[in-house]
Amino acid sequence: MADSPKKVVLAYSGGLDTSIILRWLQDTYRCEVVTFTADLGQGEDLEPARKKAEMLGVKEIFVEDLREEFVRDFVFPMFRANTLYEGTYLLGTSIARPLIAQRQIEIAEMTGADAVCHGATGKGNDQVRFELSYYALKPDIKIIAPWREWNLSSRTALLEYAEKNQIPIAKDKRGEAPFSVDANLLHASSEGKVLEDPWAEPEDYIWSRTLSPEEASDIPAYVEIGFEKGDAVSIDGEKLSPATILTRLNQLGHDHGIGRLDMVENRFVGMKNRGLYETPGGTILHVAHRAIESVTLDRGMTHLKDELMPRYATLIYNGFWFSPERQMLQAAIDYSQQDVTGRVRLKLYKGNTIVVGRDSEKSLYSADWVTFEESAVADYDHKDAAGFIKLNALRLRLKKMLQG
Structure with a gap:
């Protein structure tokens, strides 16, 4: 040739x-x-x-x-965006x-x-x-x-x-082979053959990285994850490398039956596909990252990130990691993470990852402002809410008055 x-x-x-x-x-x-x-x-x-x-x-x-x-x-760059494809898939193969x-x-x-x-x-x-x-x-x-x-x-x-x-x-x-498997440090995926009927519940032998929630420990585990600028940097106060953090969280997720997903997804090439995904450590990390953002990220940035995330996820799923638009979105995401620093405490129990605490020196949460009790904050006047509500209701009132 x-x-x-x-x-x-x-x-x-x-x-x-x-x-x-x-x-x-x-x-x-x-x-x-x-x-x-x-x-x-x-x-x-x-x-x-x-x-x-x-x-x-x-x-x-x-x-x-x-x-x-x-x-x-x-x-880690992908997780700064809280990335999920079609609302559920943590993109372990794609990335x-x-x-x-x-x-x-x-x-x-x-x-x-x-x-x-x-x-x-x-x-x-x-x-x-x-x-x-x-x-x-x-x-x-x-x-x-x-x-x-x-x-x-x-x-x-x-x-x-x-x-x-x-x-x-x-x-x-x-x-x-009864089904095909792809695995890496973030996840294991299984698809094909015995899994091609989306009505059929998968057999236990297919799952390789997690115990079933039924078999998981009856005693919950608590774990504290430390973050700096949106990335996990420690577990229970111990500074660790990125791969070591994910490895440790994988073991915790395995032991407590966390991170199983059975989904039918839309492939880029046009067909639907049923896949089983196990992302034990990634699931814990995803929940923890959203929790630390909840106290450190401004409302406008939070909501804009949530709007951008599906597009960002689709770019990764479809193979456009090196595209200029993915890099542009990454720059915006990384800018949002400047103050996403602190720690999150989680309870792991029978397939569930439960946030039980979050703390940060960069926190935007203020008990003085939000309390129902007597507040030390003098700037908030309850009467201000009336004008705020009336202005927001103006278009609704006009529509009803003009159109009946």
């Missing part, structure tokens, strides 16, 4: 699909393949991926721990893709590669997220998406290709 790539950076998990993709790239394009495996907290030993890549003849292999960067530069894509482009530039490759299918959102990020970071990059090119259209065909090319297949990968 005249425009065949010379060198390709493959996002490589070491699993069956990406191992087949690796060999397919070598056979189809006769190109050199560089593998990149990211540790985003998925909870797997990544050394087998390195060894398998070596076995398949790869000379340049990148296996990198990106957990801190993932939480600090992607998860990981731009980091993987960014690192692939960096590795391509380091190694002189002229192409990048991902293993996303042609039906999902991930192909869009990867490729929008690639193009935003390196407009002239060549992109290879095997699932849109090859004729390996069934699992049987994949297994036959693997056996023909002596690609090791784990015993648990020979049968048809």
Whole structure:
């Protein structure tokens, strides 16, 4: 092929699909393949991926721990916005893709590669997220998406290709997977196969990161989260790194059955999809962040953030992390977080995250102003409310008087 790539950076998990993709790239394009495996907290030993890549003849292999960067530069900025897609989804898969894509482009530039490759299918959102990020970071990059090119259209065909090319297949990968899983430090998602009927309640074995609320401890746990400028910085007074904070909150969420979600969402490519999401630490963090904002953020900023959030969430879900409009919104969100500093106390109990206290030196809350008792504040006159109400009622009165 005249425009065949010379060198390709493959996002490589070491699993069956990406191992087949690796060999397919070598056979189809006769190109050199560089593998990149990211540790985003998925909870797997990544050394087998390195060894398998070596076995398949790869000379340049990148296996990198990106957990801190993932939480600090992607998860935390998103959480400053209280981001939820379609009102419920904390975007655990969506927010990981731009980091993987960014690192692939960096590795391509380091190694002189002229192409990048991902293993996303042609039906999902991930192909869009990867490729929008690639193009935003390196407009002239060549992109290879095997699932849109090859004729390996069934699992049987994949297994036959693997056996023909002596690609090791784990015993648990020979049968048809009952559902697919994506995981990182923020969440685990499950979809497909046994989950495709939205009426059917998911079996307990599908959940991997949380106990069921019924099995969770009968004794509630209390946790205090400290914030500085909108980011969590401590747990129970102990200063911790971003990834360590999320790891600790994940364990607490797991133990108390927090963070399960069963939703039918609207994919960017046009179809609806049923997915199960587990975001234990993220759910706790989301509730805590809203609580600290409740005492530190001005009403106008709070309400404007709530109006902007769905647009911001949709940009991330659809793959526009590196777009100028997302960066513009991020600047506004980050400006709003200058005084979002303080601490929140939460009670965790059987699937519930309950705010029981919030405190800040930057607090806008004043008991003197809000109390029903005798107040020390002399500036508030109850009589002022009459004019305030009458002015706000003027348009309502006029409508009734003029239109009956």
